[in-house]
Every structure is written in C-alpha cells, then in structure tokens.
Amino acid sequence: MAAPRGYPLELRERAVRMYRTAEPKPQIKRMAVDLGVHPEAVRSWIRQTEADASERDDRLTTAEREELAALRREIAQLRRANDVLRTASAFFAAQLDPTRAR
Incomplete structure (x- = not known):
C-alpha cells in the first residue's frame, strides 16, 4: 500500500x-x-x-514506475509460492520413500 x-x-x-x-x-x-x-x-x-x-x-515515467512495482510484487509472490512448493515437495518425498535418510 x-x-x-x-x-x-x-x-x-x-x-x-x-x-x-x-x-x-x-x-x-x-x-x-x-x-x-x-x-x-x-x-x-x-x-x-x-x-x-x-x-x-x-x-522512469509514472506508468513505468507502476509497472515496475507490479512486477516486483508478482516476483515476490512467485518466490513465496516456489518456497511453499519446494517445502511441500520435500515433505511428500520423505513420506513416499521411508528408506530415505532424513
């Protein structure tokens, strides 16, 4: 905001x-x-x-500044999503392969 x-x-x-x-x-x-x-x-x-x-x-023009801010917000959101997916992937991989060392 x-x-x-x-x-x-x-x-x-x-x-x-x-x-x-x-x-x-x-x-x-x-x-x-x-x-x-x-x-x-x-x-x-x-x-x-x-x-x-x-x-x-x-x-930068005002439009370019707004676009840059929107892109930075989108990148941050995508990075958070990737972190969640990476964590979930590791969790489910550990659940499916009980012989794997933790």
Missing part, C-alpha cells in the same frame, strides 16, 4: 502548471515558498511531469 501523499494533487498540478507556463522560468525555491511547499517537492513534481511528457530520459 502506498504512503499517503503529503500534498493534495491539485496543489501539485497547479505548481507544475505555474512553472511550465511562466516566462521567464521562475526560481523553484521562490515559487515553493509562495505555495508553502518544500522546494525539493516542487522540483521532483516538475521532473516527474517532464519524464511523463518524454522530455527527460533520466527518470
């Missing part, structure tokens, strides 16, 4: 929109202070929006 978001989605969208539409580009720190938000939060929102718009190659 994801951690609760610290800032409302509307505030995030407004901050990014303000930055992207302003000419000349405002200082992120000053803009963050005006909005009452930590500057690094605003900076990361802007970077993520740029990655989602294929303007940056150094970050």
